[in-house]
Amino acid sequence: MSFSLCSLTRVSPQIHERNSQWSQNAKRSIFRLSLTNNSSRCICRVVEQGLEVEVASADTAPQKQSPVIDTKEEEQQQEVFNGVATTESDNKALNSSYTAKKKKRDDDDSYENRFKLQNGREVFQEKAYLVGVEGKGGAEYLFGIEESLKELAQLADTAGLMVVGSTHQKLNSPNPRTYIGSGKVAEIKSAIHALGVETVIFDDELSAGQLRNLEKAFGGDVRVCDRTALILDIFNQRAATHEAALQVALAQMEYQLPRLTKMWSHLERQAGGQVKGMGEKQIEVDKRILRTQIGVLKKELESVRKHRKQYRNRRVSVPVPVVSLVGYTNAGKSTLLNRLTGATVLAEDRLFATLDPTTRRVQMKNGGEFLLTDTVGFIQKLPTTLVAAFRATLEEISESSLLVHVVDISHPLAEQQIEAVDKVLSELDVSSIPKLMIWNKVDKVCDPQKVKLEAQKREDVVCISALSGNGLDEFCSAVQEKLKDSMVWVEALVPFDKGELLSTIHQVGMVERTEYTENGTLVKAHVPLRFARLLTPMRQMCIS
Numbered sequence: 001m002s003f004s005l006c007s008l009t010r011v012s013p014q015i016h017e018r019n020s021q022w023s024q025n026a027k028r029s030i031f032r033l034s035l036t037n038n039s040s041r042c043i044c045r046v047v048e049q050g051l052e053v054e055v056a057s058a059d060t061a062p063q064k065q066s067p068v069i070d071t072k073e074e075e076q077q078q079e080v081f082n083g084v085a086t087t088e089s090d091n092k093a094l095n096s097s098y099t100a101k102k103k104k105r106d107d108d109d110s111y112e113n114r115f116k117l118q119n120g121r122e123v124f125q126e127k128a129y130l131v132g133v134e135g136k137g138g139a140e141y142l143f144g145i146e147e148s149l150k151e152l153a154q155l156a157d158t159a160g161l162m163v164v165g166s167t168h169q170k171l172n173s174p175n176p177r178t179y180i181g182s183g184k185v186a187e188i189k190s191a192i193h194a195l196g197v198e199t200v201i202f203d204d205e206l207s208a209g210q211l212r213n214l215e216k217a218f219g220g221d222v223r224v225c226d227r228t229a230l231i232l233d234i235f236n237q238r239a240a241t242h243e244a245a246l247q248v249a250l251a252q253m254e255y256q257l258p259r260l261t262k263m264w265s266h267l268e269r270q271a272g273g274q275v276k277g278m279g280e281k282q283i284e285v286d287k288r289i290l291r292t293q294i295g296v297l298k299k300e301l302e303s304v305r306k307h308r309k310q311y312r313n314r315r316v317s318v319p320v321p322v323v324s325l326v327g328y329t330n331a332g333k334s335t336l337l338n339r340l341t342g343a344t345v346l347a348e349d350r351l352f353a354t355l356d357p358t359t360r361r362v363q364m365k366n367g368g369e370f371l372l373t374d375t376v377g378f379i380q381k382l383p384t385t386l387v388a389a390f391r392a393t394l395e396e397i398s399e400s401s402l403l404v405h406v407v408d409i410s411h412p413l414a415e416q417q418i419e420a421v422d423k424v425l426s427e428l429d430v431s432s433i434p435k436l437m438i439w440n441k442v443d444k445v446c447d448p449q450k451v452k453l454e455a456q457k458r459e460d461v462v463c464i465s466a467l468s469g470n471g472l473d474e475f476c477s478a479v480q481e482k483l484k485d486s487m488v489w490v491e492a493l494v495p496f497d498k499g500e501l502l503s504t505i506h507q508v509g510m511v512e513r514t515e516y517t518e519n520g521t522l523v524k525a526h527v528p529l530r531f532a533r534l535l536t537p538m539r540q541m542c543i544s
């Protein structure tokens with residue numbers, strides 16, 4: 001058979017993402033190669049333990065991508081079901097053969113459907129099953145178990161997985177061996193078989209031992225991972241800049257280090273459990289390699305950060321106040337930045353759309369200016385490794401004059417999300433920076449008027465719709481008012497030949513009064529501290 005056209009139809013994510021958390025998962029095609037000529041098509045699938053080849057002629061399966069069923073044979077089977085078959089045993093045999101073939105075809109069809117276009121590329125959706133544990137006390141976490149699992153499902157969807165089911169359990173304390181009780185393990189095992197689950201995701205961080213024991217208990221064919229690994233995988237997929245990629249790689253390695261146990265069990269199995277010492281040595285070697293890689297990454301990150309700091313210092317020399325947007329993921333931070341500055345930061349209805357900070361200048365109607373920085377969103381149960389890895393990026397926050405906390409007020413768990421954000425902010429040590437709260441997506445709530453009245457009753461809360469632009473003028477005025485808190489009051493006599501200084505005062509400060517005298521312009525204004533120093537000689541002139 002000779003082929004005229006060759007196309008690599010689909011590549012599973014593992015090929016692109018060697019660091020992906022899912023890359024160790026097996027038992028499925030790694031890639032498929034489709035070869036077609038006028039009358040035939042051959043599909044090769046590289047699977048975990050070999051190569052599968054299927055050949056189909058064009059007339060038997062002209063359009064379908066998975067020509068597994070022999071159509072003619074299927075027609076004969078259909079006749080059997082239409083009453084042609086004579087004996088019951090014949091009927092049973094044919095029935096089961098038909099069912100098997102039909103199941104194979106259905107499997108293949110569903111396999112086809114599991115390739116989804118995400119972020120402009122095709123990814124294979126693994127079937128995931130979610131597991132959560134609710135502490136009997138109940139007060140441990142901000143979110144209820146069902147809401148937390150719902151969020152986990154959103155995270156799984158963002159990571160490109162297909163959630164096929166979930167379960168949860170109430171426990172006094174998690175089981176140290178398997179996190180959940182043995183009955184629940186058995187229940188999940190049945191679900192795995194019934195639903196063809198490939199990955200089981202736990203809503204809380206699991207220890208190395210728990211991960212290993214659960215994988216064993218589920219039969220070794222499924223991958224077990226936790227919320228942290230899932231978030232790390234999303235970050236890994238989304239890291240667009242060199243710095244973000246380095247930070248995520250570092251966080252992933254630090255997460256993997258205490259969980260590096262695979263090699264040990266692999267060697268143990270190979271030698272029937274006789275080479276424990278050898279396995280232990282190997283794991284030590286692996287850990288040393290990982291530690292060295294962590295060291296290399298940290299150095300590289302350090303140099304990237306130096307560059308960023310230099311850039312920031314240059315920016316600070318222009319004393320325009322910096323305002324940082326913080327908030328729960330998907331609250332609308334990027335939409336607000338885009339709306340106010342005409343930026344084109346990706347804003348979409350998905351978790352963790354933004355990883356890298358973006359800063360743009362906001363020009364207000366009264367001539368005032370501030371720099372607005374969009375940052376990575378937060379989430380409840382945010383892995384500490386990730387907070388640590390992103391600390392440098394979040395330095396932008398700690399050096400800003402004002403934090404604007406963007407809240408999706410239409411979200412049923414808005415209050416819990418606010419608490420989760422406050423918790424992360426307290427870890428970042430930014431309590432001394434003034435804050436302003438924005439209730440966003442007010443267009444989405446059922447009674448916007450009621451929400452606006454509620455906001456008015458509170459201090460430092462402004463209602464907006466970043467999407468429609470409603471309330472943005474109030475937002476800018478509130479920002480200016482709050483920026484005053486971080487500015488100093490100056491009265492300076494600016495000589496007439498220093499006109500550019502006068503326009504900078506208008507640009508970066510808040511001018512209350514200007515008077516023209518015979519020696520220059522007398523300005524009374526709030527200005528950033530650094531800028532006030534520049535004005536010192538003129539302030540003395542004013543006093544004298």
Ligand SMILES: Nc1nc2c(ncn2[C@@H]2O[C@H](COP(=O)(O)OP(=O)(O)OP(=O)(O)O)[C@@H](O)[C@H]2O)c(=O)[nH]1
Binds near residue numbers: 442
């Ligand atoms: N109805 C409505 N939708 C909004 C509003 N603001 C943002 N959105 C939508 O909310 C979704 C998330 O917006 P983003 O701006 O990406 O949110 P984010 O806070 O930057 O999210 P992360 O980058 O993931 O932290 C998008 O689909 C926006 O269109 C709003 O005022 N009203």
Ligand SMILES: [Mg+2]
Binds near residue numbers: 333334353354374
């Ligand atoms: Mg964003």
